[in-house]
Amino acid sequence: MTENAPIDVTAKGGALAAAAAGRFDALPVYKPEIECAPREHIEAVQLAKLQETVAYAYERVPYYRAKMDEMGVGPADIQTLADVRKLPFTDKAVLRDTFPFGLFAVPLSEIRELHSSSGTTGKPVVVGYTDDDMAMWSECIARLVQMAGVVPGDVAQMAFGYGMFTGGFGLHYGLQRLGCAMIPAGSGNTERHIQMIEDYGTTVLVATPSYAMHICEVGEQMGYDWETSPLRVGLFGGEPCPPGLKAEIERRMHIVCTDNYGLTEVMGPGVSGECLAERYQQHIAEDHFLWEVVDPETGEPVGEGEVGELVLTPLCKQGIPVLRYCTHDLTAVHTGPCACGRTLARMDKVRSRSDDMLIIRGTNVFPSQIEDVLTGIEEVTPHYHIVVRTKNGMDELIVETELRPEAFSDSFETMDALRRRIAEKLKATLLVAPTVRLVEPGGIERAVGKAKHVDDQRAK
Amino acid sequence: MTVSQISVFANSRPGHMSRVLALFEEAGVSVRGFSAADTGEYGILRFVVDKPEEALAALQQAGCACTVTPVLCLRLDDVPGELSRVMGVLARVGINVVYSYSMISTYIVLSCTDAERARELLAEEPVEMISQADIARIVAERTGKEA
Numbered sequence: 001m002t003e004n005a006p007i008d009v010t011a012k013g014g015a016l017a018a019a020a021a022g023r024f025d026a027l028p029v030y031k032p033e034i035e036c037a038p039r040e041h042i043e044a045v046q047l048a049k050l051q052e053t054v055a056y057a058y059e060r061v062p063y064y065r066a067k068m069d070e071m072g073v074g075p076a077d078i079q080t081l082a083d084v085r086k087l088p089f090t091d092k093a094v095l096r097d098t099f100p101f102g103l104f105a106v107p108l109s110e111i112r113e114l115h116s117s118s119g120t121t122g123k124p125v126v127v128g129y130t131d132d133d134m135a136m137w138s139e140c141i142a143r144l145v146q147m148a149g150v151v152p153g154d155v156a157q158m159a160f161g162y163g164m165f166t167g168g169f170g171l172h173y174g175l176q177r178l179g180c181a182m183i184p185a186g187s188g189n190t191e192r193h194i195q196m197i198e199d200y201g202t203t204v205l206v207a208t209p210s211y212a213m214h215i216c217e218v219g220e221q222m223g224y225d226w227e228t229s230p231l232r233v234g235l236f237g238g239e240p241c242p243p244g245l246k247a248e249i250e251r252r253m254h255i256v257c258t259d260n261y262g263l264t265e266v267m268g269p270g271v272s273g274e275c276l277a278e279r280y281q282q283h284i285a286e287d288h289f290l291w292e293v294v295d296p297e298t299g300e301p302v303g304e305g306e307v308g309e310l311v312l313t314p315l316c317k318q319g320i321p322v323l324r325y326c327t328h329d330l331t332a333v334h335t336g337p338c339a340c341g342r343t344l345a346r347m348d349k350v351r352s353r354s355d356d357m358l359i360i361r362g363t364n365v366f367p368s369q370i371e372d373v374l375t376g377i378e379e380v381t382p383h384y385h386i387v388v389r390t391k392n393g394m395d396e397l398i399v400e401t402e403l404r405p406e407a408f409s410d411s412f413e414t415m416d417a418l419r420r421r422i423a424e425k426l427k428a429t430l431l432v433a434p435t436v437r438l439v440e441p442g443g444i445e446r447a448v449g450k451a452k453h454v455d456d457q458r459a460k
Numbered sequence: 461m462t463v464s465q466i467s468v469f470a471n472s473r474p475g476h477m478s479r480v481l482a483l484f485e486e487a488g489v490s491v492r493g494f495s496a497a498d499t500g501e502y503g504i505l506r507f508v509v510d511k512p513e514e515a516l517a518a519l520q521q522a523g524c525a526c527t528v529t530p531v532l533c534l535r536l537d538d539v540p541g542e543l544s545r546v547m548g549v550l551a552r553v554g555i556n557v558v559y560s561y562s563m564i565s566t567y568i569v570l571s572c573t574d575a576e577r578a579r580e581l582l583a584e585e586p587v588e589m590i591s592q593a594d595i596a597r598i599v600a601e602r603t604g605k606e607a
Binding site: 403404405407408409410411412415416437438439440441442443 | 465467469470471476497499501502504506520523524525526527529558
């Protein structure tokens with residue numbers, strides 16, 4: 001391939017070929033004036049927006065005004081980006097305690113859409129987006145899908161569920177914003193997905209990586225030829241994407257796949273996205289999110305490029321102006337230039353957390369929630385063991401719990417009814433339907449010290 | 461007149477049934493009939509024993525989930541139509557038999573996860589294995605005798 005030979009990144013295999021040849025000029029950038037701006041410019045934008053955001057939160061959200069007054073800090077104290085450290089942290093408990101609308105900075109009449117994710121106890125975390133928030137969210141998505149070589153005119157098929165989960169609508173709006181045709185197929189019915197790819201000439205698939213793998217396998221079993229398929233790009237999310245799984249999907253489906261990072265509490269998907277130059281990292285939309293990486297124990301910043309907990313402050317978000325949200329995701333952030341041409345900082349893909357949260361079918365699940373539910377069921381002990389595994393491309397949550405001797409009945413019907421009742425109670429709290437297994441009294445290992453409750457068997 | 465059946469909750473895993481049997485042995489309890497049914501993950505072991513109180517005490521002592529259920533116990537003559545005759549009595553009045561098993565464990569039936577390996581192992585043991593032909597032959601011989 002000669003230096004300046006044209007590379008068509010909209011042809012199958014084109015984006016990966018361009019990246020392999022170092023021809024990042026052939027790949028699209030949605031908003032180069034910020035994505036490829038000098039660091040000083042990015043930081044100037046961040047500071048102006050941070051000052052605006054803090055003043056807005058102080059003015060409109062009683063929780064933040066009280067918290068900041070208590071700490072003796074006001075909007076005028078934000079003179080540099082480092083001054084963000086004077087502000088209070090926000091964690092999931094704050095969103096839960098102010099449920100449903102306590103942190104909203106605008107009346108519901110200005111909210112266009114509500115989404116939620118599960119909370120650490122029974123109540124979900126609910127977030128609201130104004131028109132401007134929706135525009136900002138769509139733009140973040142448009143940027144990251146272009147990193148994978150998606151262009152206006154692509155036909156994108158959604159294999160996430162829609163509903164309250166932010167993944168489905170987030171990607172939907174962002175792809176439309178870029179100028180793609182959306183096929184809102186939703187999750188499930190794998191054979192129909194493959195039929196639609198063929199019938200409608202789908203070029204982009206949005207899915208969890210494990211479901212994409214399932215679609216790949218079902219297609220192979222049906223005799224579908226992925227090499228001649230119109231499908232060109234896989235956009236993954238909803239769960240961590242193991243590099244090995246991604247490489248396998250790229251090879252077998254003959255597509256290019258990227259994944260992105262985000263969380264409902266600060267927006268949803270699109271906080272950062274993978275480019276084709278640094279495939280273990282993701283560019284943060286820094287003009288919309290101020291990042292910090294802190295020691296999870298002390299809350300103090302770690303050194304440049306060191307691993308710590310990611311703390312995010314969305315900039316100029318109107319519906320809910322969250323300050324310094326503690327993600328509990330462990331990562332390191334790098335600010336050097338990237339071969340793709342972008343200057344936006346890159347975070348390492350999140351592989352672990354500072355707490356024990358699990359992401360199951362895109363939903364956040366805390367082992368403590370499971371313990372709380374089991375404590376309220378008198379037929380079982382609060383001892384439990386969680387197994388998470390992949391079954392037919394979907395996460396499966398198995399909760400093992402111990403039967404109390406006195407709750408035993410010589411009837412399969414009664415025992416099965418108990419099992420179903422426990423599963424229903426867990427589902428009501430977790431928003432994920434588990435499989436419940438009853439275990440003999442004493443059958444769950446009593447771990448010494450920090451109990452090992454979770455066996456996550458999914459590919460890492 | 462009923463007998464006291466001992467039911468035990470057990471996970472469907474190797475060693476769980478033999479643990480219960482070891483407890484019986486220690487307590488000097490003799491199993492006169494049993495059934496083990498599973499749902500794939502857990503099962504209910506059911507026993508008719510000579511000393512139900514001792515059996516229950518031993519199980520409870522060991523922390524097992526167990527219970528006593530009164531069940532009917534019948535002795536049938538080993539002639540064609542006997543099982544059908546007894547079940548018919550209950551069927552005619554609309555009584556459902558939830559489960560049933562035969563007692564005095566001289567002939568037992570096992571369904572194992574690795575049937576071939578189990579067969580090889582037991583073939584090495586001083587225990588007689590019965591084939592389908594044996595069953596047919598036993599019945600045929602007796603029918604011949606009666607004829």
